Amino acid sequence: MSRNPENREQFRPENHPSDHFLLTTVVGSYPKPKWLNRAGELAEDEESKFDADDLHEAHDDACRLITEEHERAGLDTVVDGEMRREEMVEFFAHRIDGYEFHGPVKVWGHNYFDKPSVVDAVEYDEPWLVDEFEFTAAAAERPVKVPITGPYTLANWAFNEHYDTEEDLAYALADLVNEEVEKLVEAGARYVxxxxxxxxxxxxxxxxxxxxxERIVAGIDEEVRIGLHVCYGDYSRIYPEINDYPIDEFDVELCNGDYEQIETFADGQFAPDLALGVVDAHTAEVEPVEDIKENILQGLKVVPPEKLTVSPDCGLKLLPRDIAYGKMENMVEAARQVEAELDAGDISVESVRAPADD
Structure with a gap:
């Protein structure tokens, strides 16, 4: 169930050239500048004079740079590329009382993950992202979206050594996420x-x-847009159940699978807005604008234009930075062209939705 179908309109830029508006954004992560990775190495080197204050300044510089890069690409809502974060669970586990780290765990192949353990009741201490949001919002000219790792993943991707069940842990973490979202909203965030x-x-x-x-959005104003991002997997196993989620937008990774699963949602009953991945976060090549336009039309099989958000499939941090930027730039251009063609009547939503044999 959509919390508020109108809260999307606040992200329409002033003087937007088209009557139609496809909201463009990114999922979150973005390639770090090579010098930032080097700065992190220097900060960990005991023989280096590069200290924590220097690293903080480097993070600030990178956040400004990537936020400007997102705006230069034309995105309607931006993030800082998660320049201050490493892995999506570790970052939050280090900030939540009750977690401990005991070293990396082999997860697949030769890849290791610093999987934390929950050894005591999880508690909220200091805000996790408020400073990060306020800094980015001050640097940005466009609205800032805040990605947060969800409580189910924070529970599932950790060892539970305290709670009776993983479900109990997830609910305890959801209450903490609610506290964080409340503080972000107080700081001015309108897209989480x-x-x-x-x-x-x-x-x-x-x-x-x-x-x-339900716990996360409790008490959160409906003007605040709440999205849920779920990458990869068999979506038919969670649909139509997601229609009952208290979210405004459901973000899916379908480009990498050539939209084989788009029909899962094209039953005419899809309730939230659709945030559709239209460029592949796993391929190091920039898709042509015309190809991306065809991908955007896949989304119109599920929702009308006023309920469609356009984004990459997932975070872009593993790509070369010039490729990531090219994908964003072409994605925005494709969205603007589709908007103009919808205005002109050159694209008919009804014909897009018609079965192939009609």
């Missing part, structure tokens, strides 16, 4: 994205995620 990649790997727990979301 909850990232739950673990849902795609354990879809039978969709009811737990639904309850987590």
């Amino acid at each position: 994205q909850i990232d739950e990649p673990a849902l795609a790997t354990t879809p039978d727990d969709h009811a737990i995620v639904g309850e987590c979301l």
Whole structure:
């Protein structure tokens, strides 16, 4: 169930050239400048004179740079590319009382993940993202979206050594996320994205995620846009259940799978807005504008233009930076062209939605 179908319009830029508006954004992560990675290495080197204050300044500089890069590409809502974050669970686990780290765990192949353990009741201490948001908002000329790793993933991707069940842990974390969102809203945030990649790997727990979301949005003004990002997986195992989630937008990764699953949502009953990945975060090549336009039309099979958000499939941090920028720039250009063609009547939503054999 959509919390407020009207809260999307606040992100329409002034003097937008078209009557139609496809909201353009990014999922979150973005390639770090090479010098920032070097700065992190220097800060960890005991023999280096580069200290924590220097690293903080480097993070500030990178956040300004990437935020400006997003704006230069034309995005309607921007993030700082998560320049201050590393892995999506570790960042938050370091900031939540009750978590401990005991070293990396091998997860696949030769890849390791610094998987934390929950050894005590999780508690909220200092804000996690408020300073980050306020800095980015001050640097940006466009609205800033805030991605937060969701409580189900924070629970599922950790060892539970305290709570009776993982479900209990997820609900406790959801209450903490609610506190954080409240503080972000007080600081001026109007667009929050909850990232739950673990849902795609354990879809039978969709009811737990639904309850987590109910706790997260409790008391949050409906003018604040709440998105849910779930990358990869068999979406048919969580649809139509997601229609009951208290969200404004459901963000899916379908470009990498050539939209084989788009029909899962094209039953005419899809309730939230659709945030559709229209460029592939896994390929190091920039898709042509015409190809991206065709991908955008896939979204119009599910929702009308006023309910469609356009984004990359997932975070772009593993791509070369010039490729990531090219994808964003072409994605925005494709969206603006589709808007103009919708205005002119050159694209008919009805014909896009018609079955192929009609």
